[in-house]
Amino acid sequence: MIDYACGIVGDRSSAEDIVQEAWIRVEAVERLRPPTEPLGYLYRTVRNLALDVYRARRRTGRRSAEELIDQGLQPADDAPSPEAAALARSDLARLLESLDELPDRTRQAVILYKVEGLKLREVAARLKVSVALAQTLVVDGVEHCALRLSREGRT
Template identity: 80%
Template sequence: MPSQPPRSLEVYQTHRQALIDYACGIVGDHAHAEDLVQDAWLRVEAVERRRLIAEPVGYLYRTVRNLALDVYRARKRSGRRSVEGLVEDGNQPTDDSPSPEAVVVARSDLQRLLESLNELPERTRRAVILYKVEGLKLREVAARLNVSVALAQALVVDGVEHCAQRLSRDV
């Protein structure tokens, strides 16, 4: 039986420009948005190889959003300010401190994320933390865990997918 191309490929091809525009609205850089959309599709396609995705359009948009928000947050943490963050009269950064409501939501999200990480098997949890939190490359994660790069990738994908499903279920 010939293998069918993944449904996510058709979704990606159909919605690619809209996804790029969506990501660009978050990261503010068209080239980076294109990279994010490509990365998102690769991740969705990897998940789809293991199981059927009920809503591939929504799943792809959510993946793009999560990746774009990761980039946006990383930029904020590194202290780089966007042009919108400057005041014209003195080029002083505006106060972009989160509102009290945003702090409460973020703490709640963090608590749910920690709970979902604790539900993972130890090796999967370590792989996710090494890759997502410590920023190690997959080959470095594999070396730390003494597993193949393919297994390290599978552990990270499984762990991230579990956390994403848990967080979306808890909303």
């Protein structure tokens, strides 16, 4: 089954993921309504998932690591350059400094909303304030940080 998917997508790692996903989907369907041809249904599911991955790669122009190695190329390194890493550390330091300049409740609201990903009503509940006030705190805090970073040449 993995070889079948690999023939479509071109790399074994993706093929293994596809077969696992197909197995999960077929199992879920079998619990509700067993297919008349379970093996055929599994193959069709693997084929459809593999074709989805193949088409997505073609749209984005992305090639698998195995395809690149087969062609004598090396996959791109996702690690940032030393300059980019240094710039990111500098930006983070300035952002943390600007957060420290905020009043405590505003800082907490920004962190809960932007870092922890809470919804405004959840931020409001945590801080024991209205949703409108939570929104104002977040907006004020984000504006302060953005203004501070833009004054120093980065947004």
